Amino acid sequence: MTYTIKDVAQRANVSTATVSRILNDQGGYSEKTKRKVLNVIQELDYYPSGIARGLTNKRTDTIGVLVPNLTSSLITEFLNGIESVAHKIGSSVIVCHTESHGIKTMKYLQLLHEKRIDGLILASTLLKKEYYDYIVKMRVPVVLLSAYSEFPVPYVTANDYEAAYTGTKYLIQKGHKDIGMISGNKEEWIAGNLIPRVEGFKSALSDYNIPFYESYIEYGKFSIDDGVTGLKHLLNRVPDLTAIFAENDEIGMGVLSAAYNLGIKVPEKLSVIGMDDISLCKFMSPPLTSVSLSHNEMAEKAANLMFKMINSATEVSNCILDHQIIERLSVRSQ
Amino acid sequence: MTYTIKDVAQRANVSTATVSRILNDQGGYSEKTKRKVLNVIQELDYYPSGIARGLTNKRTDTIGVLVPNLTSSLITEFLNGIESVAHKIGSSVIVCHTESHGIKTMKYLQLLHEKRIDGLILASTLLKKEYYDYIVKMRVPVVLLSAYSEFPVPYVTANDYEAAYTGTKYLIQKGHKDIGMISGNKEEWIAGNLIPRVEGFKSALSDYNIPFYESYIEYGKFSIDDGVTGLKHLLNRVPDLTAIFAENDEIGMGVLSAAYNLGIKVPEKLSVIGMDDISLCKFMSPPLTSVSLSHNEMAEKAANLMFKMINSATEVSNCILDHQIIERLSVRSQ
DNA sequence: TTGTATGCGTTATCAG
C-alpha cells in the first residue's frame, strides 16, 4: 500500500491543504500541527507522488539528455557532469541514446515531450532543423553542449578552431612538418560547429609555411576504431608522417593502438596529440598529450545554464570555453 | 500552447473518451471518427501527457538505474545495454549516480519512489539492508546486475569465482608461478558477490600447488588509479612477480599504465590479465587479455528480467552467465 | 491558522 496525501490528512485530522502546505514549507500553520503532520508522514513513510505534483505544477523535475553515444568517454564524462548538477538541484536526468540516428532522435524528442521534461541538453549532437522545429514546439529550455548552431539556441562549447590551431602549432614547434590529421565526420563538423577543428589545423600549417595536402587528412567518425583505421589509411597514402593530430582523444587512442600493432614506436617514430583531454589519456601507453577543452566545466556550465533558463525563463548567453595543452609523453621533438 | 485531449475532442466533435480510445487502440469506434480524430491530432501536433497518464495508469514507463560510477567503462556499457532494451520497450531510464555513497543512494531511492518508477536496476552495487528495506516498501520490481545478495532479489551476474579461477589457471598454464593479484574493495566483494574473485584466484593457485601468500594480494578500489598504485605497492612487496591478475579491466589498464611508466615491458617482463573484457581492452598497448563475462548480455538480460517482472508480477529466477578467456597480447609464456 | 472546492490531463466505468 502506498499512501496518499489524503491518508496523511485523515490520520492527522487536518485537511489535505494543510498537509500540502507543510510539505512545501509554505507557512500558514502552527508548529503544533506541523509536528503532528510530520509525525504521521514518518509513520506512514509517506512520499508525495511526483507525477501528481507534476500534473498540477507543470514541472516534473526531470530533464532529458540526448547523447549520440554511450560508449564514448567524453560523452559519459559529460553525462557525469550533468547528472551531478541536476542531482544537486533536485532534478533527475533521463538518458537518451540517439546513436546519431535522426529517426531515433525524433522518437526520443517526442518521448521527452510526452514525459513533460523541464529542460533538454543536447550533447555533442548536430541540431538539425527537424529537431529544432520540434523543440520550439515543446517549449522547453534547451542548451547545446559541445556543439554550435545557427538556430537561436544557447550553446556551451569550446573554440574548436583555436584549440586545434594551438594543438597543431604545438606539433610544429616541436619540429614536425609532416603532420597528418584524423578527423571525424566532415558534414557533421561543418554543420555543428562554429569553425571546425580541421580549419584550425590548416590555418596553423599555413601560418607556419608548411604546405598542406588534402591527402594528409583522413575523415572518419569519432570512435577509437576510426583512429586505428585512420592511421592505416593515412600511412598508406603518406608513409613519412612524423606526427598525427587526432581530432579527439578517442581517435588518438585508436592511433596509439594501431601504431603499437604496426610496430611503430610512439613517440620515437610518430608523435600523437589528441583533443578533449578525457581522463583516460593519462593512462595510455604512452600517456597521450592532448588539448584540454575543460569539458568538465563545459558540462556543468551547460547544465547550470539550462536550469537557469528553467527557473527564470530569461534568455541566456552562449559560452565559449578556453583550452590548454596538457603535455604528456606521446609527442617528442623532431 | 500545448494541447490537451480536450482540445482534440472539441475540434473533432467527439468526447475525450473517444479520443482516448483511439489513442490507445482500444477499439469501439468507427473508422470514420478515427480518421477524423487522427487528423486533428496531427494538425495540433498533440502528444498526450505522460504524467497525466501516469497518474491514472499507475505506470510511468520509466525505470531507474543506480550506478556507483559513471566514469567506469563497464558501468557505462551496462547503462548502454539497459537503455537499449528500455527504449525498445518504450520505457525511459533515469540514471542515478550514487558514487557508492550510502546517503546519496537512499536519497536517490526516495527520489525514484516519488517519481513512481516502474522498476529498478542496481548495477554493480552492494545491496545494503537499508536499501533493501526501502525497496520492498516501494513495491517495485528490482534486479541486481553484476551483484549478488542474500536478500530475495533476483540477480544477473557472472560466476566470479569460476571466472577468476579460469583466469588464474590460464596464467599458471602459461608457466607463471609468481602471480600477484590486485583486487577491489574487500568488504564489498564479500558482501556483494556469491563468491568473490579473490577466492577463485586462491583456489587455482592451491589446485596447482603454488604457494599463496597474503602479500601477493593488493586491495584497493575498482578504478584505473587503483591499478597503478596497486602495481607499485605489489612490486615493492614482492619484486619478482611475473604476472598480475587484475580483478577487472580498469585495474588491468592501470597496471599497464604503471608498468609503462616504470619501464616494465608487458608482456616481456610482466604478464597482465584483466576481467570483464570491456571494449577498451583491445585498444590498449599491448592489447589486454581478459576474462570475458559477457556483460553486454548481462545488462540486457537484467533489463529484460525487470520488464518481465513489471509486466507479469511473476517472480523470476536468477541468472548466472558464462565466461571465456579472450586472448590478446598482454600475457606470454614464462 | 485551517478547510473546501476546483483544476491539472488522462483513463475507465458506466449509461445511452
Place this chain on the structure above:
DNA sequence: CTGATAACGCATACAA
C-alpha cells in the same frame, strides 16, 4: 459506437 463523469494525487484560490 459514443458520451458523461468519476477517479488518479496533489496544489491552490477562496472562504472561514
